[in-house]
Amino acid sequence: MSTASSVLDVPEVSWKIHGEVVLLLGWGSAILLQFAHPLVARGVADHSGFRRGWLAPWRRLHRTLHAMVTLTFGGEEAARRIAGAINAVHDRVHGALTDAEGPFPRGTRYTAHDPALLAWVHATCLHAFMSAYELYVGPLTGDDKDRYCAESAAAAPLLGLSPSSLPRSQAELDAYMARMLASGDIVVTATARRLARELLTPPVLRHCWPVRWLLQLTAVGLLPDAIREAYGIRWTARHRRALVALAWLVRHARPLVPPPLRQWPMARSARRARARTHPVL
Numbered sequence: 140m141s142t143a144s145s146v147l148d149v150p151e152v153s154w155k156i157h158g159e160v161v162l163l164l165g166w167g168s169a170i171l172l173q174f175a176h177p178l179v180a181r182g183v184a185d186h187s188g189f190r191r192g193w194l195a196p197w198r199r200l201h202r203t204l205h206a207m208v209t210l211t212f213g214g215e216e217a218a219r220r221i222a223g224a225i226n227a228v229h230d231r232v233h234g235a236l237t238d239a240e241g242p243f244p245r246g247t248r249y250t251a252h253d254p255a256l257l258a259w260v261h262a263t264c265l266h267a268f269m270s271a272y273e274l275y276v277g278p279l280t281g282d283d284k285d286r287y288c289a290e291s292a293a294a295a296p297l298l299g300l301s302p303s304s305l306p307r308s309q310a311e312l313d314a315y316m317a318r319m320l321a322s323g324d325i326v327v328t329a330t331a332r333r334l335a336r337e338l339l340t341p342p343v344l345r346h347c348w349p350v351r352w353l354l355q356l357t358a359v360g361l362l363p364d365a366i367r368e369a370y371g372i373r374w375t376a377r378h379r380r381a382l383v384a385l386a387w388l389v390r391h392a393r394p395l396v397p398p399p400l401r402q403w404p405m406a407r408s409a410r411r412a413r414a415r416t417h418p419v420l
Contacts, residue, residue, distance in 0.1 A: 165271025167358025241326030
């Protein structure tokens, strides 16, 4: 995720992508991809508030969303403060597998500070957010995608990572994702499937099927085919047509939605502040 403007003078593409409320529709796909790493799935199952009560997933989403928006639009001090809070949460997330999970034997230790796991989480967000933006807002150029990857890698030191450990271009992201999917480390386990069911059918949306269907359609539709199949999620030509129709509707309706409803408040505030200090940008 991109950090504030002090890290890169004008993180233009991060501002463009992260400012959109509709980006929420891509969040489920990122999380499902993250669960496909057995150590990430076990860390969530063992430590996350994701499963503690029917409001827990929404509290977790709110915290994660607040962190992303603050890192992007909040300025240097706020970005460092929120990164410190993320690192403090990660301090508590560690343990060992009590049973074999995918290629990882019983006893394998995991920690949320593991650079390899952080890189996977980071890359899944890049993949899902760019896909959701292009689906529901509009196309991104090759330069846009390269800049977004580079801007996002700039936040790495705040989380204890080297920027060079993260993809800094679309080509590097594509190569990293392909390498991970072929590595044997990415395996949808029984733990991941259980977490996926809880993510896709949360109790709070049990009686609100249109919203549930909307979130499920995007989360599942943006997954790589192999990961979707590994989850055992049914996906047909009818589902594909529904996603295309939904995307068309959202893209054409979005310009009619008032800015306060389609852009995050912090994003709008940051743009107004930048317009005052950099009127030509």
